[in-house]
Amino acid sequence: MKLTKxxxxxxxxxxxxxxxxxxxxxxxxxxxxxxxxxxxLRSFGVKPIxxxxxxxxxxxxxxxxxxxxxxxxxxxxxxxxxxASAQFSVDKTFADRRYKVQSARTYFYLNEATCERNMxxxxxxxxxxxxxxxxxxxxxxxxxxxGRPQLLLQLSDVIMQARDYMKQLAGTHGxxxxxxxxxSDLERYLSNFSDKKEVQAFLDKxxxxxxxxxxxxxxxxxxxxxxELSDTFRVPDPSTGQMRRLISQIPPKEEEMFRNMIxxxxxxxxxxQDLDVRIMIDAEQTYFQPAISRITLEMMxxxxxxxxxxxxxxxCYLKNTYKEVCTDLEQAKRQHFYFGAKLVRGAYIEQERAxxxxxxxxxxxxxxxxATTEMYHKTLTECLRRIRILKDAGEDPKKIAIMVAxxxxxxxxxxxxxxxxxxxxxxxxxxxxxxxxxMCDYITFPLGE
Ligand SMILES: Cc1cc2nc3c(=O)[nH]c(=O)nc-3n(C[C@H](O)[C@H](O)[C@H](O)COP(=O)(O)OP(=O)(O)OC[C@H]3O[C@@H](n4cnc5c(N)ncnc54)[C@H](O)[C@@H]3O)c2cc1C
Numbered sequence: 001m002k003l004t005k006x007x008x009x010x011x012x013x014x015x016x017x018x019x020x021x022x023x024x025x026x027x028x029x030x031x032x033x034x035x036x037x038x039x040x041l042r043s044f045g046v047k048p049i050x051x052x053x054x055x056x057x058x059x060x061x062x063x064x065x066x067x068x069x070x071x072x073x074x075x076x077x078x079x080x081x082x083x084a085s086a087q088f089s090v091d092k093t094f095a096d097r098r099y100k101v102q103s104a105r106t107y108f109y110l111n112e113a114t115c116e117r118n119m120x121x122x123x124x125x126x127x128x129x130x131x132x133x134x135x136x137x138x139x140x141x142x143x144x145x146x147g148r149p150q151l152l153l154q155l156s157d158v159i160m161q162a163r164d165y166m167k168q169l170a171g172t173h174g175x176x177x178x179x180x181x182x183x184s185d186l187e188r189y190l191s192n193f194s195d196k197k198e199v200q201a202f203l204d205k206x207x208x209x210x211x212x213x214x215x216x217x218x219x220x221x222x223x224x225x226x227x228e229l230s231d232t233f234r235v236p237d238p239s240t241g242q243m244r245r246l247i248s249q250i251p252p253k254e255e256e257m258f259r260n261m262i263x264x265x266x267x268x269x270x271x272x273q274d275l276d277v278r279i280m281i282d283a284e285q286t287y288f289q290p291a292i293s294r295i296t297l298e299m300m301x302x303x304x305x306x307x308x309x310x311x312x313x314x315x316c317y318l319k320n321t322y323k324e325v326c327t328d329l330e331q332a333k334r335q336h337f338y339f340g341a342k343l344v345r346g347a348y349i350e351q352e353r354a355x356x357x358x359x360x361x362x363x364x365x366x367x368x369x370x371a372t373t374e375m376y377h378k379t380l381t382e383c384l385r386r387i388r389i390l391k392d393a394g395e396d397p398k399k400i401a402i403m404v405a406x407x408x409x410x411x412x413x414x415x416x417x418x419x420x421x422x423x424x425x426x427x428x429x430x431x432x433x434x435x436x437x438x439m440c441d442y443i444t445f446p447l448g449e
Contacts, residue, residue, distance in 0.1 A: 049138040050129045060096045067095035070109035086361040088157035100350035107145040118145040119264040130275040138278045143292045147261025155291035183208050190236050198243045199236050223298040225263050273309050283313035286364045301337045308340030308401040315346030316376035317365045325379050342403040384422045397428050405434035
């Protein structure tokens, strides 16, 4: 592309691009040029999701170089001090994250200044979507555009360890939500610790519901702009009677980079709240996903207090998606925040499978397309069922808002039939449908009408 542009010059190159797939799938190059497309969509009842899709024209070699450089901690160690598990370790073979991915764009980290520029662009997208839709629009963002990916990778590893830790503490197998441990149980369990002050500080951070039942993941501190990761993941270790860091080594510069990423995200979400525009955080590769999902859920807790401003994305090609969605729905219910979810099948299946096979960990994806469809339909049905419960209880049904993001006609039909069967109506405004512009307008436009 770079070469064609150099030969043809800017003007001719843009004309050529517009007459190809680019003109078909792209609404416009800037906030003014998108307006005619958005107006045409609006006349059919279709609202836009603005998705900033500038991708650098990087060679595979350059992409790999940038990714490996950005993925190695300057301390040379994993966050936990232990070697990272295979799934969460950096591997050069898969450093070009575009490998076998067609339908998602990829950001490669260059430096903090580029992340800052990406934030500015997302803020402009929010403004543009507000102006063009009178506050009903949506903007999609990727967390890998806002910070160093190494932090997401390593935080994901620590979050998975922390989950195991909480399971051990709650004494449960399977879904941690089924436990009935209370704060007093935990206090008793940790009563033999020598350093009572530290244990108390840990207990103070643990949330519980009105019945005293513990909430599972006491890591809400990670979205505070003054968060120190090394302090957040300090826990009492029952085997030694001492406090233990789940994260042992994180240089101050990287702590600062993490805070930068969180600050950028907070700035974007706050702007979305002020403009009354919804923001969807895309799901990416599974080795980033525990961190992305956790941060997004904490953003929901913080900002979705009166309506669903922040939406998380759940990839139904993953084996554990139904369980994850149920856990997050339950957290939203117990902690009184609005739950927003975009359900997708998932864009990285071939890469996920190839990476798992090459690095020797369990394939995180469903074994067949049919299993993915079953997971999608089961997850959507659970969300609809819970919306119906809210309606029956006279509560605000909008406490759960779902986007069915799929081009699959059977899934769109399934969603409409289930809505009818369960008694959820378009006027409830809790379910919307999402497709990429130009992918299947024959589904999008009738849905809008
Ligand atoms: C509005 C919108 C937002 C999106 N956001 C995201 C996002 O944030 N993150 C993301 O990852 N994707 C995202 N996607 C892409 C989406 O995940 C799918 O890649 C794409 O939409 C194709 O799925 P489908 O349901 O539309 O179509 P279909 O063609 O019916 O399904 C294809 C999908 O099925 C799954 N699949 C195919 N073969 C198999 C198999 N053998 N075993 C198991 N599963 C299989 C794969 O996920 C594949 O992409 C988004 C899509 C849309 C429309």
